[in-house]
Every structure is written in C-alpha cells, then in structure tokens.
Amino acid sequence: xxxxxxxxxxxxxxxxxxxxxxxxxxxxxxxxxxxxxxxxxxxxxxxxxxxxxxxxxxxxxxxxxxxxxxxxxxxxxxxxxxxxxxxxxxxxxxxxxxxxxxxxxxxxx
Amino acid sequence: xxxxxxxxxxxxxxxxxxxxxxxxxxxxxxxxxxxxxxxxxxxxxxxxxxxxxxxxxxxxxxxxxxxxxxxxxxxxxxxxxxxxxxxxxxxxxxxxxxxxxxxxxxxxxxxxxx
Numbered sequence: 001x002x003x004x005x006x007x008x009x010x011x012x013x014x015x016x017x018x019x020x021x022x023x024x025x026x027x028x029x030x031x032x033x034x035x036x037x038x039x040x041x042x043x044x045x046x047x048x049x050x051x052x053x054x055x056x057x058x059x060x061x062x063x064x065x066x067x068x069x070x071x072x073x074x075x076x077x078x079x080x081x082x083x084x085x086x087x088x089x090x091x092x093x094x095x096x097x098x099x100x101x102x103x104x105x106x107x108x109x
Numbered sequence: 110x111x112x113x114x115x116x117x118x119x120x121x122x123x124x125x126x127x128x129x130x131x132x133x134x135x136x137x138x139x140x141x142x143x144x145x146x147x148x149x150x151x152x153x154x155x156x157x158x159x160x161x162x163x164x165x166x167x168x169x170x171x172x173x174x175x176x177x178x179x180x181x182x183x184x185x186x187x188x189x190x191x192x193x194x195x196x197x198x199x200x201x202x203x204x205x206x207x208x209x210x211x212x213x214x215x216x217x218x219x220x221x222x223x
Contacts, residue, residue: 032209043113043199043214044152089151093208099151 023090113215132200
C-alpha cells in the first residue's frame with residue numbers, strides 16, 4: 001500500500017510561537033485531506049479539512065496549506081498554546097482514507 | 110452531549126479468550142468504523158458499517174468480527190485473541206462516510222493479549 005504522512009516524529013515549540021506540522025502524501029489522485037489532533041489518552045479530534053480544488057483553508061488559529069505539485073500538506077497553528085500539545089496526523093483520501101502516523105507537538109512554556 | 114463511547118477502556122486478556130468491545134454513538138450516524146492504532150503506524154481500518162445490517166472489511170479484518178443490529182451500536186468481537194492483536198482500538202462514527210468528512214472517535218480501548 002501507499003504510505004501517508006512522512007511526518008517528523010516530534011516538534012517542540014515555544015508557547016506563543018507559530019507551529020508548522022508537515023505531511024507528505026503519495027497518491028496524486030487523492031482529493032480530500034484532513035487533520036486530526038490526538039491528545040494523550042483520548043481519541044482523535046477533527047481540526048480542519050481541505051479538498052484538492054483548494055490551496056489553503058483557514059480555521060480558528062489553524063491554517064491548512066495544500067501543495068499538489070509536491071504532494072505536501074501542512075498545518076499551521078498560530079500562537080501555539082500549552083493546550084495544543086498533542087499528536088497531529090494527516091489523512092488523505094481517494095478510494096478510502098489513509099492516515100499518517102503523526103507528529104508529536106510539545107509546547108514549552 | 111454528542112459522543113462515541115467505548116467499553117472497556119482497558120483490557121488485559123489471554124490468548125484464545127473471546128472478548129467483545131462495545132461501541133455506541135448518540136448522533137444518529139449511519140457510518141461506523143473500527144480502527145486499530147499501533148506505534149509508528151497510522152490508524153488502520155478493521156471493519157466499517159454503512160448502515161444497520163451492512164458491514165464490510167477494512168484493511169486489517171483478520172481475527173475480528175463486527176455486527177450492526179442497531180444504528181447506535183457497533184461491537185467489535187475477537188473470537189480468539191492473539192498477542193498480535195495487542196493494540197489501541199478506536200471506534201468512530203460519521204454522517205458522511207469514511208472517505209470524506211469528519212469522523213467522531215471514541216476514547217479508545219487499550220487491549221493487551223498475553
């Protein structure tokens with residue numbers, strides 16, 4: 001099968017800084033992408049999604065960027081807070097949804 | 110409160126002892142899925158259901174069974190658990206399917222098979 005999400009395993013940022021979490025996908029036919037946040041001991045929670053006909057989508061303090069040319073997805077978190085500490089993973093979808101392993105974000109006070 | 114619940118949250122069992130993990134959602138969602146999460150790997154779908162009495166295999170169905178007799182419940186059954194089924198299991202529900210749209214996940218069930 002194809003791999004999803006060549007994530008860096010960990011990312012550490014200072015509180016108040018912006019965070020950028022990257023994700024590479026391998027299926028150029030994927031037309032839907034989604035980001036989830038998973039806090040310790042909890043199930044994944046939806047953050048934001050984007051369809052392939054868009055390059056950028058913004059939510060509350062989060063922005064997802066899609067670069068189809070290089071098959072790259074990123075999640076930007078503005079003014080990172082301690083409550084943002086979690087594992088973040090992307091998923092891509094074509095015939096079905098494929099999840100990446102995730103990046104652990106640690107926010108330092 | 111809209112939620113997906115799973116029970117038990119933690120389970121230690123022995124090889125071959127049948128077990129059931131329950132999953133229930135109160136959002137009237139048609140779609141429900143079971144996933145397993147293993148270190149270094151993304152979520153992998155075990156089984157999914159598009160509606161009552163309609164279930165289908167996901168990517169890793171071997172060793173698992175499911176049933177969907179009611180819309181709100183989607184239990185996962187391990188008839189004869191083996192150590193390679195030690196994992197963290199998540200149930201999820203959705204109104205839009207499993208290919209697009211938000212899925213609502215339960216809190217997870219950590220299973221250890223000795």
